[in-house]
Amino acid sequence: MPDGVPSWEEIARDHGRFLYNVAYRLAGNDSDAQDLVQEALVRVRRGLETYTPGSLEGWLARIVTNVFLDEVRRKRRRPVVALPENPDLVVPAAAAADEASEQLSDEIQHALASLPDEFRTAVVLCDVVGLSYDEIAEAQGIPVGTVRSRIHRGRRLLRTALS
Amino acid sequence: MTIDTPDLPEELLSAYLDDECDAAERAAVQARLAVDPEWRAILEEVAAARAAVRGLPMREPPAGFFEHLERLERAEHKPWSRAARALSAVAAAAAVVVGFVLAAPSSPRHDVTPAIATLADAHAATESLATDPISALAPLAVTVDSLP
Numbered sequence: 001m002p003d004g005v006p007s008w009e010e011i012a013r014d015h016g017r018f019l020y021n022v023a024y025r026l027a028g029n030d031s032d033a034q035d036l037v038q039e040a041l042v043r044v045r046r047g048l049e050t051y052t053p054g055s056l057e058g059w060l061a062r063i064v065t066n067v068f069l070d071e072v073r074r075k076r077r078r079p080v081v082a083l084p085e086n087p088d089l090v091v092p093a094a095a096a097a098d099e100a101s102e103q104l105s106d107e108i109q110h111a112l113a114s115l116p117d118e119f120r121t122a123v124v125l126c127d128v129v130g131l132s133y134d135e136i137a138e139a140q141g142i143p144v145g146t147v148r149s150r151i152h153r154g155r156r157l158l159r160t161a162l163s
Numbered sequence: 164m165t166i167d168t169p170d171l172p173e174e175l176l177s178a179y180l181d182d183e184c185d186a187a188e189r190a191a192v193q194a195r196l197a198v199d200p201e202w203r204a205i206l207e208e209v210a211a212a213r214a215a216v217r218g219l220p221m222r223e224p225p226a227g228f229f230e231h232l233e234r235l236e237r238a239e240h241k242p243w244s245r246a247a248r249a250l251s252a253v254a255a256a257a258a259v260v261v262g263f264v265l266a267a268p269s270s271p272r273h274d275v276t277p278a279i280a281t282l283a284d285a286h287a288a289t290e291s292l293a294t295d296p297i298s299a300l301a302p303l304a305v306t307v308d309s310l311p
Contacts, residue, residue: 009233016229017221024222034228041232108215126181127216133183148183152174155212156205162215 004053008045011060019060025124026068028113036071040064061129062139065121069140072117111161119154126151171195176206180213 006014016037023036040063047063112120125136133151137144171191178184179192195202 008236012229012233012236017223020224020228021222025216025219030225033222034224037224037228038232041236045236105219108219112216123216127213128219133178133181148178149174151181152177152209155177155209158212158216159208162212 005048005051006056008041008048011044011048011056012041015057015060018057019064022061022124022129023064023068025109025112025128026065026121028109032071036064036067039067043067055135057129058131058135058139061125061131065125065139069117069121107162108158111158114161115154115157119150119157122147122150123154123158173202173205176202177209177213180206180210 019040020033020037023040024030024033027033027036040060043063043066044060047059051059112123115123121140122136125131125139126133131139133144133147136147136151140147175184175188175192179189184192196206
Protein backbone atom coordinates (compact mmCIF):
# COMPACT_ATOMS: atom_id res chain seq x y z
CA MET A 1 0.00 0.00 0.00
CA PRO A 2 1.45 3.47 -0.91
CA ASP A 3 2.50 5.89 1.85
CA GLY A 4 -0.38 7.59 3.59
CA VAL A 5 -2.97 5.19 2.28
CA PRO A 6 -4.46 3.12 5.09
CA SER A 7 -5.17 -0.55 4.69
CA TRP A 8 -8.72 -1.85 4.64
CA GLU A 9 -8.19 -3.32 8.09
CA GLU A 10 -7.01 0.03 9.46
CA ILE A 11 -10.06 1.77 8.06
CA ALA A 12 -12.42 -0.82 9.52
CA ARG A 13 -10.67 -0.67 12.89
CA ASP A 14 -10.03 3.08 13.20
CA HIS A 15 -12.93 4.60 11.26
CA GLY A 16 -15.57 1.90 11.47
CA ARG A 17 -17.46 3.65 14.27
CA PHE A 18 -17.54 6.89 12.31
CA LEU A 19 -18.77 5.04 9.23
CA TYR A 20 -21.42 3.25 11.23
CA ASN A 21 -22.65 6.43 12.89
CA VAL A 22 -23.09 8.18 9.55
CA ALA A 23 -24.81 5.11 8.11
CA TYR A 24 -27.15 4.95 11.07
CA ARG A 25 -28.09 8.62 10.86
CA LEU A 26 -28.82 8.22 7.17
CA ALA A 27 -30.66 4.92 7.35
CA GLY A 28 -32.45 5.40 10.64
CA ASN A 29 -32.07 1.86 11.95
CA ASP A 30 -29.35 -0.60 12.82
CA SER A 31 -30.22 -3.28 10.33
CA ASP A 32 -30.00 -0.97 7.32
CA ALA A 33 -26.95 0.76 8.79
CA GLN A 34 -25.15 -2.58 8.94
CA ASP A 35 -25.98 -3.30 5.32
CA LEU A 36 -24.80 0.17 4.30
CA VAL A 37 -21.50 -0.21 6.16
CA GLN A 38 -20.88 -3.64 4.71
CA GLU A 39 -21.46 -2.42 1.16
CA ALA A 40 -19.47 0.75 1.83
CA LEU A 41 -16.50 -1.31 2.96
CA VAL A 42 -16.69 -3.37 -0.21
CA ARG A 43 -16.44 -0.10 -2.15
CA VAL A 44 -13.64 1.07 0.13
CA ARG A 45 -11.68 -2.06 -0.76
CA ARG A 46 -12.05 -1.27 -4.47
CA GLY A 47 -11.51 2.45 -4.00
CA LEU A 48 -8.29 2.09 -2.03
CA GLU A 49 -6.47 1.20 -5.24
CA THR A 50 -7.04 4.72 -6.54
CA TYR A 51 -7.40 6.61 -3.26
CA THR A 52 -5.20 9.68 -2.89
CA PRO A 53 -4.52 10.70 0.70
CA GLY A 54 -6.73 13.53 1.88
CA SER A 55 -9.72 13.82 4.14
CA LEU A 56 -10.24 10.15 4.84
CA GLU A 57 -13.47 10.60 6.78
CA GLY A 58 -14.83 12.89 4.07
CA TRP A 59 -14.05 10.18 1.54
CA LEU A 60 -15.69 7.52 3.69
CA ALA A 61 -18.74 9.70 4.26
CA ARG A 62 -19.11 10.19 0.51
CA ILE A 63 -18.91 6.45 -0.07
CA VAL A 64 -21.50 5.55 2.55
CA THR A 65 -23.74 8.38 1.34
CA ASN A 66 -23.53 7.09 -2.21
CA VAL A 67 -24.39 3.60 -1.01
CA PHE A 68 -27.36 5.05 0.84
CA LEU A 69 -28.57 7.07 -2.15
CA ASP A 70 -28.12 4.07 -4.46
CA GLU A 71 -30.29 2.08 -2.08
CA VAL A 72 -32.90 4.85 -1.99
CA ARG A 73 -33.01 4.89 -5.79
CA ARG A 74 -33.25 1.10 -5.91
CA LYS A 75 -36.17 1.12 -3.48
CA ARG A 76 -37.92 3.81 -5.49
CA ARG A 77 -37.64 1.66 -8.60
CA ARG A 78 -39.00 -1.35 -6.72
CA PRO A 79 -41.28 0.01 -4.01
CA VAL A 80 -41.88 -2.25 -1.05
CA VAL A 81 -45.41 -3.62 -0.91
CA ALA A 82 -47.12 -2.41 2.26
CA LEU A 83 -48.08 -5.01 4.81
CA PRO A 84 -51.78 -5.49 5.46
CA GLU A 85 -53.09 -3.56 8.42
CA ASN A 86 -52.84 -6.43 10.85
CA PRO A 87 -51.63 -5.17 14.22
CA ASP A 88 -49.67 -8.36 14.72
CA LEU A 89 -47.67 -7.71 11.57
CA VAL A 90 -46.98 -4.01 12.01
CA VAL A 91 -43.45 -3.41 13.18
CA PRO A 92 -42.69 -0.08 14.90
CA ALA A 93 -40.71 2.18 12.56
CA ALA A 94 -37.43 2.00 14.42
CA ALA A 95 -38.04 -0.60 17.06
CA ALA A 96 -34.62 -2.14 16.70
CA ALA A 97 -32.92 1.22 16.95
CA ASP A 98 -34.50 2.28 20.18
CA GLU A 99 -33.10 -0.26 22.55
CA ALA A 100 -29.99 1.48 23.73
CA SER A 101 -30.77 5.11 23.01
CA GLU A 102 -32.11 7.64 25.36
CA GLN A 103 -35.52 9.10 24.65
CA LEU A 104 -34.40 12.49 23.43
CA SER A 105 -31.90 11.02 20.99
CA ASP A 106 -34.60 8.71 19.75
CA GLU A 107 -36.95 11.59 19.16
CA ILE A 108 -34.34 13.50 17.22
CA GLN A 109 -33.42 10.39 15.26
CA HIS A 110 -37.06 9.78 14.43
CA ALA A 111 -37.48 13.35 13.32
CA LEU A 112 -34.36 13.04 11.20
CA ALA A 113 -35.63 9.81 9.68
CA SER A 114 -38.90 11.52 8.78
CA LEU A 115 -37.16 14.02 6.48
CA PRO A 116 -37.16 13.46 2.73
CA ASP A 117 -34.00 11.56 1.76
CA GLU A 118 -32.37 14.50 -0.01
CA PHE A 119 -32.85 16.81 2.96
CA ARG A 120 -31.74 14.22 5.48
CA THR A 121 -28.60 13.48 3.48
CA ALA A 122 -27.64 17.15 3.33
CA VAL A 123 -28.30 17.65 7.04
CA VAL A 124 -26.37 14.54 8.04
CA LEU A 125 -23.39 15.42 5.87
CA CYS A 126 -23.37 18.91 7.35
CA ASP A 127 -24.23 18.33 11.00
CA VAL A 128 -23.07 14.77 11.64
CA VAL A 129 -20.11 14.45 9.30
CA GLY A 130 -19.12 18.11 9.37
CA LEU A 131 -18.56 18.60 5.64
CA SER A 132 -18.60 22.10 4.19
CA TYR A 133 -21.29 23.10 1.71
CA ASP A 134 -18.75 22.85 -1.11
CA GLU A 135 -17.80 19.35 -0.07
CA ILE A 136 -21.44 18.28 0.15
CA ALA A 137 -22.11 19.75 -3.27
CA GLU A 138 -19.16 17.86 -4.72
CA ALA A 139 -20.10 14.63 -2.97
CA GLN A 140 -23.65 14.74 -4.25
CA GLY A 141 -23.01 16.34 -7.62
CA ILE A 142 -25.38 19.23 -6.98
CA PRO A 143 -24.92 23.02 -6.91
CA VAL A 144 -23.94 24.71 -3.65
CA GLY A 145 -27.17 26.70 -3.77
CA THR A 146 -29.12 23.43 -3.69
CA VAL A 147 -27.10 22.25 -0.70
CA ARG A 148 -27.85 25.49 1.10
CA SER A 149 -31.54 25.16 0.40
CA ARG A 150 -31.74 21.48 1.40
CA ILE A 151 -29.94 22.04 4.67
CA HIS A 152 -32.15 24.95 5.60
CA ARG A 153 -35.41 23.29 4.63
CA GLY A 154 -34.29 20.07 6.32
CA ARG A 155 -33.63 21.90 9.56
CA ARG A 156 -36.96 23.67 9.45
CA LEU A 157 -38.79 20.40 8.86
CA LEU A 158 -36.79 18.81 11.64
CA ARG A 159 -37.79 21.57 14.02
CA THR A 160 -41.43 21.15 13.06
CA ALA A 161 -41.21 17.40 13.58
CA LEU A 162 -39.66 17.89 17.02
CA SER A 163 -42.16 20.45 18.24
CA MET B 164 -34.73 51.03 10.54
CA THR B 165 -35.71 50.06 7.03
CA ILE B 166 -35.35 46.53 5.71
CA ASP B 167 -33.01 47.06 2.79
CA THR B 168 -32.84 43.39 1.76
CA PRO B 169 -36.46 42.30 1.28
CA ASP B 170 -35.59 39.64 -1.33
CA LEU B 171 -32.98 37.95 0.77
CA PRO B 172 -33.56 34.18 0.60
CA GLU B 173 -34.45 32.67 3.95
CA GLU B 174 -32.03 29.79 3.48
CA LEU B 175 -29.21 32.23 4.07
CA LEU B 176 -30.03 31.85 7.74
CA SER B 177 -28.64 28.32 7.83
CA ALA B 178 -25.66 29.37 5.77
CA TYR B 179 -25.17 32.21 8.25
CA LEU B 180 -25.17 29.78 11.16
CA ASP B 181 -22.72 27.50 9.36
CA ASP B 182 -20.42 30.36 8.42
CA GLU B 183 -21.06 29.61 4.75
CA CYS B 184 -21.93 33.18 3.73
CA ASP B 185 -19.63 35.63 2.07
CA ALA B 186 -19.11 39.02 3.71
CA ALA B 187 -21.89 40.76 1.80
CA GLU B 188 -24.40 38.04 2.59
CA ARG B 189 -23.43 38.06 6.24
CA ALA B 190 -23.94 41.80 6.48
CA ALA B 191 -27.29 41.53 4.75
CA VAL B 192 -28.48 38.77 7.07
CA GLN B 193 -27.41 40.72 10.12
CA ALA B 194 -29.23 43.80 8.86
CA ARG B 195 -32.39 41.79 8.30
CA LEU B 196 -32.19 40.09 11.69
CA ALA B 197 -31.89 43.44 13.36
CA VAL B 198 -35.30 44.54 12.10
CA ASP B 199 -37.26 41.40 11.41
CA PRO B 200 -38.58 39.39 14.39
CA GLU B 201 -39.84 36.64 12.08
CA TRP B 202 -36.35 36.08 10.79
CA ARG B 203 -35.03 36.00 14.33
CA ALA B 204 -37.60 33.33 15.20
CA ILE B 205 -36.62 31.26 12.17
CA LEU B 206 -32.96 31.63 13.07
CA GLU B 207 -33.73 30.28 16.54
CA GLU B 208 -35.61 27.34 15.05
CA VAL B 209 -32.89 26.28 12.65
CA ALA B 210 -30.25 26.83 15.31
CA ALA B 211 -32.15 24.51 17.64
CA ALA B 212 -32.51 21.84 14.95
CA ARG B 213 -28.85 22.15 14.07
CA ALA B 214 -27.81 21.81 17.72
CA ALA B 215 -30.09 18.81 18.19
CA VAL B 216 -28.51 16.88 15.32
CA ARG B 217 -24.99 17.91 16.25
CA GLY B 218 -25.63 16.78 19.81
CA LEU B 219 -26.67 13.27 18.87
CA PRO B 220 -24.43 10.67 20.48
CA MET B 221 -22.21 8.42 18.42
CA ARG B 222 -24.23 5.39 17.43
CA GLU B 223 -22.27 2.27 18.25
CA PRO B 224 -22.36 -0.78 16.01
CA PRO B 225 -23.37 -4.09 17.58
CA ALA B 226 -20.60 -5.91 19.42
CA GLY B 227 -18.39 -7.91 17.08
CA PHE B 228 -19.76 -6.31 13.93
CA PHE B 229 -16.44 -5.16 12.49
CA GLU B 230 -14.63 -8.29 13.63
CA HIS B 231 -17.20 -10.25 11.66
CA LEU B 232 -16.64 -8.06 8.59
CA GLU B 233 -12.87 -8.41 8.96
CA ARG B 234 -13.17 -12.19 9.09
CA LEU B 235 -15.26 -12.11 5.92
CA GLU B 236 -12.72 -9.80 4.32
CA ARG B 237 -9.77 -11.99 5.28
CA ALA B 238 -11.49 -15.10 3.99
CA GLU B 239 -12.28 -13.32 0.73
CA HIS B 240 -8.81 -11.95 0.12
CA LYS B 241 -6.37 -14.52 1.48
CA PRO B 242 -3.73 -15.35 -1.18
CA TRP B 243 -4.26 -19.07 -0.67
CA SER B 244 -7.97 -18.47 -0.98
CA ARG B 245 -7.51 -16.83 -4.37
CA ALA B 246 -5.22 -19.65 -5.45
CA ALA B 247 -7.71 -22.21 -4.20
CA ARG B 248 -10.49 -20.53 -6.13
CA ALA B 249 -8.35 -20.48 -9.28
CA LEU B 250 -7.50 -24.14 -8.81
CA SER B 251 -11.15 -24.97 -8.29
CA ALA B 252 -12.06 -23.22 -11.51
CA VAL B 253 -9.39 -25.15 -13.42
CA ALA B 254 -10.53 -28.42 -11.83
CA ALA B 255 -14.15 -27.72 -12.73
CA ALA B 256 -13.21 -26.95 -16.32
CA ALA B 257 -11.14 -30.13 -16.50
CA ALA B 258 -14.04 -32.16 -15.09
CA VAL B 259 -16.34 -30.83 -17.78
CA VAL B 260 -13.85 -31.73 -20.51
CA VAL B 261 -13.33 -35.22 -19.09
CA GLY B 262 -17.07 -35.68 -18.83
CA PHE B 263 -17.54 -34.83 -22.47
CA VAL B 264 -14.76 -37.19 -23.51
CA LEU B 265 -16.18 -40.09 -21.48
CA ALA B 266 -19.72 -39.47 -22.64
CA ALA B 267 -18.77 -39.35 -26.30
CA PRO B 268 -19.29 -42.70 -28.22
CA SER B 269 -16.01 -44.51 -28.75
CA SER B 270 -17.04 -46.19 -32.04
CA PRO B 271 -19.17 -45.13 -34.98
CA ARG B 272 -22.92 -45.31 -34.40
CA HIS B 273 -24.78 -48.29 -35.84
CA ASP B 274 -28.44 -47.78 -36.60
CA VAL B 275 -30.59 -50.86 -36.02
CA THR B 276 -33.90 -51.34 -37.73
CA PRO B 277 -35.75 -54.25 -36.15
CA ALA B 278 -38.41 -56.03 -38.21
CA ILE B 279 -41.21 -54.78 -35.96
CA ALA B 280 -44.04 -55.59 -38.34
CA THR B 281 -43.00 -59.20 -38.71
CA LEU B 282 -42.48 -59.70 -35.01
CA ALA B 283 -45.79 -58.09 -34.12
CA ASP B 284 -47.72 -60.18 -36.62
CA ALA B 285 -46.20 -63.36 -35.30
CA HIS B 286 -46.94 -62.36 -31.74
CA ALA B 287 -50.52 -61.36 -32.47
CA ALA B 288 -51.26 -64.59 -34.30
CA THR B 289 -49.75 -66.71 -31.56
CA GLU B 290 -51.52 -64.95 -28.73
CA SER B 291 -54.89 -64.99 -30.46
CA LEU B 292 -54.70 -68.68 -31.06
CA ALA B 293 -53.72 -69.44 -27.52
CA THR B 294 -56.11 -71.14 -25.21
CA ASP B 295 -56.26 -68.58 -22.47
CA PRO B 296 -59.80 -67.31 -21.78
CA ILE B 297 -59.14 -63.67 -22.64
CA SER B 298 -57.66 -64.42 -26.04
CA ALA B 299 -60.47 -66.83 -26.70
CA LEU B 300 -63.02 -64.05 -26.37
CA ALA B 301 -61.39 -62.07 -29.16
CA PRO B 302 -61.60 -62.85 -32.82
CA LEU B 303 -58.44 -63.71 -34.64
CA ALA B 304 -56.09 -60.80 -34.18
CA VAL B 305 -55.75 -58.31 -36.95
CA THR B 306 -52.27 -58.41 -38.28
CA VAL B 307 -50.23 -55.27 -38.50
CA ASP B 308 -49.83 -55.70 -42.22
CA SER B 309 -53.58 -55.55 -42.73
CA LEU B 310 -53.95 -52.21 -40.98
CA PRO B 311 -54.48 -49.18 -43.22
